[in-house]
Amino acid sequence: MIERQKKTWIIGILIVVALVAIAAAGIAAWAPRTGSAPGTGPIANDSVESRDLFPDKISPEYAQGYSVEYHGTYKVVQIHDSWGRAAQNHTYLLVQRGEAVPEGYPDARVFTIPVESVITLSSPHISFITALNETASIRGHKSINLIHDEEIQRLAREGSITEVGTGNIAMDSLFKTETMIEMEPDVVFCPATGNAEYDKQPKLLEAGLNPAIGGEWMEDHPLGKAEWIKYFALFYNDEKTANEVFGKIKANYFAIKSIAGNSTSRPTLLSGIDSQGSWSAPAGGSYAAVLFREAGGNYLLGNDTGRGDNTLDFESVYDRAQGAEFWINTGTADSIDEILALDSRFTKFRAFQTGNVYHFNARKNAFGGNDYYQSGVVHPDIVLADLVKILHPELLPDHELYYYRHLAANQTVRSV
Amino acid sequence: MSDTAILTCTGLTIGYRNQKTIIKEVSRELNLSLRRGEMVCLIGPNGCGKSTLIRTLTGIQPPLSGEVILCDRRIGEFSPDERARTLSVVLTSQVQAGYLTAFDIVALGRFPYTNWAGHLTDPDKKIVLSALAAVGAGDLAGRFIHEMSDGERQKVMIARALAQEPELMVLDEPTAFLDLPHKIETMRILRQVAQKTNKSILLSTHDLNLAIRCADQLWIIDRKGNMIAGTPEDLVLSGIFGSAFEIEGVHFDAVRGEFSIPVERRGTFTLSAPESVVRIWTRCALERIGFVQAEGTTADISVTVRNEGDKTWWHYSQLGGQQDCDSIRELIGCITSPHNNGDE
Amino acid sequence: MNLERGVNGDSMRRLAFALPIISGVLIVLFLLDLMLGSVNIPLDALFSIMTGGDVKETWMNIFWDWRLPKAITAIFAGGALALCGLLMQTFFRNPLADPYILGISSGASLGVALVMMSAGVCGVGTIFAGMGLLGDVSISVSAIAGAFAVLLLILLISSKIRSNITILILGIMVSYFCGAIVTILLQFADEASLHSYTFWTFGSFSGVTWNQLPVLVLLLTIGFTLSIFSVKSLNALLLGEQYAESLGMNYHRTRIIIITTTALMAGAVTAFCGPIGFLGIAIPHFCRAIFVTADHRILVPGCILVGGIIALCTDLVSHLPGTDIVLPLNAITALFGAPVVIWVIVRGTRFGRGVTT
Numbered sequence A: 001m002i003e004r005q006k007k008t009w010i011i012g013i014l015i016v017v018a019l020v021a022i023a024a025a026g027i028a029a030w031a032p033r034t035g036s037a038p039g040t041g042p043i044a045n046d047s048v049e050s051r052d053l054f055p056d057k058i059s060p061e062y063a064q065g066y067s068v069e070y071h072g073t074y075k076v077v078q079i080h081d082s083w084g085r086a087a088q089n090h091t092y093l094l095v096q097r098g099e100a101v102p103e104g105y106p107d108a109r110v111f112t113i114p115v116e117s118v119i120t121l122s123s124p125h126i127s128f129i130t131a132l133n134e135t136a137s138i139r140g141h142k143s144i145n146l147i148h149d150e151e152i153q154r155l156a157r158e159g160s161i162t163e164v165g166t167g168n169i170a171m172d173s174l175f176k177t178e179t180m181i182e183m184e185p186d187v188v189f190c191p192a193t194g195n196a197e198y199d200k201q202p203k204l205l206e207a208g209l210n211p212a213i214g215g216e217w218m219e220d221h222p223l224g225k226a227e228w229i230k231y232f233a234l235f236y237n238d239e240k241t242a243n244e245v246f247g248k249i250k251a252n253y254f255a256i257k258s259i260a261g262n263s264t265s266r267p268t269l270l271s272g273i274d275s276q277g278s279w280s281a282p283a284g285g286s287y288a289a290v291l292f293r294e295a296g297g298n299y300l301l302g303n304d305t306g307r308g309d310n311t312l313d314f315e316s317v318y319d320r321a322q323g324a325e326f327w328i329n330t331g332t333a334d335s336i337d338e339i340l341a342l343d344s345r346f347t348k349f350r351a352f353q354t355g356n357v358y359h360f361n362a363r364k365n366a367f368g369g370n371d372y373y374q375s376g377v378v379h380p381d382i383v384l385a386d387l388v389k390i391l392h393p394e395l396l397p398d399h400e401l402y403y404y405r406h407l408a409a410n411q412t413v414r415s416v
Numbered sequence B: 001m002s003d004t005a006i007l008t009c010t011g012l013t014i015g016y017r018n019q020k021t022i023i024k025e026v027s028r029e030l031n032l033s034l035r036r037g038e039m040v041c042l043i044g045p046n047g048c049g050k051s052t053l054i055r056t057l058t059g060i061q062p063p064l065s066g067e068v069i070l071c072d073r074r075i076g077e078f079s080p081d082e083r084a085r086t087l088s089v090v091l092t093s094q095v096q097a098g099y100l101t102a103f104d105i106v107a108l109g110r111f112p113y114t115n116w117a118g119h120l121t122d123p124d125k126k127i128v129l130s131a132l133a134a135v136g137a138g139d140l141a142g143r144f145i146h147e148m149s150d151g152e153r154q155k156v157m158i159a160r161a162l163a164q165e166p167e168l169m170v171l172d173e174p175t176a177f178l179d180l181p182h183k184i185e186t187m188r189i190l191r192q193v194a195q196k197t198n199k200s201i202l203l204s205t206h207d208l209n210l211a212i213r214c215a216d217q218l219w220i221i222d223r224k225g226n227m228i229a230g231t232p233e234d235l236v237l238s239g240i241f242g243s244a245f246e247i248e249g250v251h252f253d254a255v256r257g258e259f260s261i262p263v264e265r266r267g268t269f270t271l272s273a274p275e276s277v278v279r280i281w282t283r284c285a286l287e288r289i290g291f292v293q294a295e296g297t298t299a300d301i302s303v304t305v306r307n308e309g310d311k312t313w314w315h316y317s318q319l320g321g322q323q324d325c326d327s328i329r330e331l332i333g334c335i336t337s338p339h340n341n342g343d344e
Numbered sequence C: 001m002n003l004e005r006g007v008n009g010d011s012m013r014r015l016a017f018a019l020p021i022i023s024g025v026l027i028v029l030f031l032l033d034l035m036l037g038s039v040n041i042p043l044d045a046l047f048s049i050m051t052g053g054d055v056k057e058t059w060m061n062i063f064w065d066w067r068l069p070k071a072i073t074a075i076f077a078g079g080a081l082a083l084c085g086l087l088m089q090t091f092f093r094n095p096l097a098d099p100y101i102l103g104i105s106s107g108a109s110l111g112v113a114l115v116m117m118s119a120g121v122c123g124v125g126t127i128f129a130g131m132g133l134l135g136d137v138s139i140s141v142s143a144i145a146g147a148f149a150v151l152l153l154i155l156l157i158s159s160k161i162r163s164n165i166t167i168l169i170l171g172i173m174v175s176y177f178c179g180a181i182v183t184i185l186l187q188f189a190d191e192a193s194l195h196s197y198t199f200w201t202f203g204s205f206s207g208v209t210w211n212q213l214p215v216l217v218l219l220l221t222i223g224f225t226l227s228i229f230s231v232k233s234l235n236a237l238l239l240g241e242q243y244a245e246s247l248g249m250n251y252h253r254t255r256i257i258i259i260t261t262t263a264l265m266a267g268a269v270t271a272f273c274g275p276i277g278f279l280g281i282a283i284p285h286f287c288r289a290i291f292v293t294a295d296h297r298i299l300v301p302g303c304i305l306v307g308g309i310i311a312l313c314t315d316l317v318s319h320l321p322g323t324d325i326v327l328p329l330n331a332i333t334a335l336f337g338a339p340v341v342i343w344v345i346v347r348g349t350r351f352g353r354g355v356t357t
Helices: A002-030 A043-048 A123-131 A150-158 A177-183 A201-206 A222-226 A228-236 A239-262 A287-294 A314-321 A336-342 A344-348 A380-391 B050-057 B080-086 B102-110 B122-134 B150-163 B180-197 B208-214 B232-237 B240-245 B277-288 B328-336 C011-035 C043-050 C057-092 C104-120 C124-158 C164-187 C191-202 C213-228 C231-237 C241-246 C251-273 C279-291 C296-318 C329-347
Strands: A066-071 A074-079 A090-096 A109-113 A118-120 A138-141 A187-191 A211-214 A268-271 A273-275 A278-282 A309-313 A326-328 A357-359 B005-018 B021-035 B039-043 B065-070 B087-090 B168-172 B200-205 B217-221 B227-230 B251-253 B258-260 B267-272 B291-293 B301-308 B311-318 B321-325
Touching: A066 A228, A074 A228, A109 A228, A118 A123, A123 A138, A123 A150, A123 A211, A123 A228, A138 A150, A138 A177, A177 A201, A187 A201, A201 A211, A211 A228, A222 A228, A222 A239, A222 A287, A222 A380, A228 A239, A239 A380, A268 A278, A268 A287, A268 A314, A273 A336, A273 C191, A278 A287, A278 A314, A278 C191, A287 A380, A309 A314, A314 C057, A326 A380, A336 A344, A344 C057, B005 B050, B005 B200, B021 B050, B021 B200, B021 B217, B021 B227, B039 B050, B039 B180, B039 B208, B050 B168, B050 B200, B080 B087, B087 B150, B087 C241, B102 B122, B102 B150, B102 C231, B122 B150, B122 B180, B150 B168, B150 B180, B180 B200, B180 B208, B208 B232, B208 B240, B208 B258, B217 B232, B217 B240, B227 B232, B227 B240, B232 B240, B240 B251, B267 B277, B277 B291, B277 B301, B277 B328, B311 B328, B321 B328, C011 C043, C011 C057, C011 C279, C011 C296, C043 C057, C057 C164, C057 C213, C057 C231, C057 C251, C057 C279, C057 C296, C104 C124, C104 C164, C104 C191, C104 C251, C124 C164, C124 C251, C191 C329, C213 C251, C213 C296, C231 C241, C231 C251, C231 C296, C241 C251, C279 C296, C279 C329, C296 C329
Parallel strands: A090 A109, A118 A138, A118 A187, A187 A211, A268 A326, A326 A357, B039 B200, B039 B217, B087 B168, B168 B200, B267 B291, B267 B301
Antiparallel strands: A066 A074, A074 A090, A273 A278, A278 A309, B005 B021, B005 B065, B217 B227, B251 B258, B301 B311, B311 B321
16 A cells, blocks of 8 residues: 555656656757767777876776776776766866877866875865875865864864865855965865756866866765775876775775674664654665665665655654664764754654664764764775674674764763 | 814924924914814815824824814823724725725724624614715625725725714815715715714815815815914905915906816907806806906907797807807807908 | 624624534544554554554554644644734735744744754854753744744834834844844754754644643644734724724734734744744635635634644645655645635635735
8 A cells, every 4th residue: 555655656756757857858959969979089099109107007896976997198087977967977087297188088177197286175085085195185175174084174273274165065155266276276176966056066167176076975885985085096196005995995894794794683773863754864775774784784764775865754764663673873963862852752762762872973073074974985894893883782892883872861972 | 063162272283293303393373173063174285284184183193282172182181992982084095905895894983882802782783884874885885895986985984984983073085086976975975974963074175166165164274384264155255265275377266166277368258148057158168268258348259149949049249240159169169260250 | 693794794604604614624634634644554543542442552652642743733833824924914914924024933943043053153052052951842942032032123123113014124124134144054054954954944743742732732822812802903904004093993002912923823833843834825815715804803713724724734745645755844835725825816706806905
């Protein structure tokens, strides 16, 4: 019954989407064609170039958002929009300093590598660059307060990193564009927002800056997010470090996953929080849901394959997950008190009654900057270890929770 | 008509006050008195302070100095409820209330008498209906106000003021939006109300001709803010009425009691006709085209009206010739055509 | 009942006729709202829940802790919003007036934003950290505080100013002012706070718990009572401020009562349910059209009942019974309500067309 009605709704939504898509296709048919088939142009150049300046190469296994071809003196990087929108695809030519820019890529944007000065507009990008030991190249960042990393805070205080944004919202108008222009960075790493309206790239291009999209945000697999370290390495010609770092993370991740796999039990859990009757929970195909599963948990709200967050009805969540053993990720609430302040009816959940409530706010600074969203992106292995420790404490006796925190009554932790 | 004064004011100065500074003094030292059952028309040119006076007399606006006495008490001493039972108003502004029937509107006149919920008792309902009947709007009771003509709406508003059962009704330009027959009808209704119910009525108006004919008393404010009060006839005879309103080229015709429309003078006429309506309108026509009655001297034209059975002929003669006309239109055509008007 | 307009006007008779029907619809919808939801609880189970029978504990909790307070909230909040809209439309003689025209919801939003966003902003967080002690009510308390701060400001200024157009402009200015502060707060908010603030602005009847419900119901009942005792003055105000005064209405006192009542109800609803739009502006028009009168003796009870009905309907739709999806209430109110109201208003009746206020 429920399933059938749900299907009806989904079909309805699909019809709407289809109509919109048809309309969009119609508009696209009128628009001038600009995209060129990647890889067709450079074949002629290949035979001419025999040197290979990039002995260490990368190729993404988990990340869906980019791919790279090596051509001796330059790299051709393709950015794929993970939502399949052709207009959001980009081609970047990463050309070794001093080498000629190859012809045949009319739509590609050119970057001279290795880059020496960068501006980052998204906090995980700092973690990637730091993991590559290139912290010194960071000249500017959007919002210093939200960076958990003490080192970055110190550099900012000393003046070697300038804050280039005001406020915390991702909006073009809030960037100190003039400051950025004056800094003449080799590249500005900006997040892919998934929403063309808020994408900063066009504005940055207009300002004469050289933006490169960092799309780890849109990856669904935890390792896919982490693997963007290889993408950042392309700009620094440091594929070697990237491969090493990612290799370790991957190995560690799978080791922990297999430990979790040894467990016979699969504890049930719920996730997310309600706000005014709308419960935001990670969808079944989302990053968080993948981690829950790999950690050996039975995520009760993740029967779908959707991405991002689902908005669910409170009573439906209650019906499905009242008996869940764990409540992991409590959204906006940072403590038991804050959970109760949102809605006293949360006490009806068994996980709440038994005190099994966890949230990834162990490393959150006074301004709300959460390391889970920063280094946590680079270290899914540690996040996974945290979850295994929560769900199966006996399996990882020596691990101490790093990003996660056990929320207990009357305990407010606002800052580290 | 009794001689008791319903409303008196002594040494009244009206105007606008802003905080503590007097900004504008509209009229000074007014001494007025309004008796029971009397209908007073307040007239004056635009901007002379009619509205200010009305607002002051009804207690909406405090006087700058002097006193307004309503039924032997100072107007300021009334509680809102008491004042509403003594004084009702009809304002210039049109009421824009959708989905209210005439009955609803008139029933609001019972506001000072009904309980907290505005419940109408049977006597209340009777009063409402008789107020509607008094203004000849009995058949409008169930109609919505937003579907009524201006004339009907005005009747309903007057009925509402009546249902309030006041001693004094004050109306601010009740005839402003109406066409001539409705103006006259409104005035007739008000006269009737004043006479039948022995209520006092004060109304402001621009219609001087109507005011002269309807009012028991005229209050005239001239452009300088001076106030003259008196019966219309006295004011006309003393010439005050005329001088208060005459502007360049417009004269008050004391004989007819109305303002004449100025025309360029073309000549003089003599008219021989029996005393009749025909004679009056023939004279009007001649005056309209610029001829005045010859006094003593020789007239430029002469017109004779003859009746043959039920047919009327106008015989027209002037220096150059003469002609019979069978309508005033033809007569005017003869007089004004250049062919007739000179050489022959 | 009583045939006040024996002559012909039959509004009261219409009410006497419509009242049982409307009350019936209200009760049916109330029961439907209890029956239908994301979780399918069979009728017999519902029956035994209500009669204290033995049912699954989760179903018991869903019924008693979620559906029942939600349905009660919807009735009261819907009625209150409709009533606020009516009061404001009559008071300002403006068909576009709504419950929030005085800036009440902006004040409430500001209060909520201050609490929700305080984490990121220089120490404001510490001020509100103590709010945790208030548990359940911190968001509501902040919203009420914000709403009443605006109310006090409006009352203070309106005691010096006569013209209600000035008050109208004042309210709009206050809205902009509070909106500006909220925008600045939002800019410094972290994404989680931003998210929960956004959800708050969507509006919902589901957020009210049993701890909060008595407060909400008490405040709104006070508002209903004050409104009912104001019907006579409201009717007089239909003729305009000057006529009303000439009828012996104490304009100053009436104004204070109307403003306070509106702020009380709009503030309480905003505090507990978020800034729910549309209902307040539309239902008074809807009621005038179905009762074919502007008489507040009919419209005040009419708005309370019809407001409750429409609120229950929108709540039902927004929870999409049978699915676990929930849609923002504010979208549903307008999405489904606007066409209905447009139809009622534009259709025209034999009594006349359009909304004339």
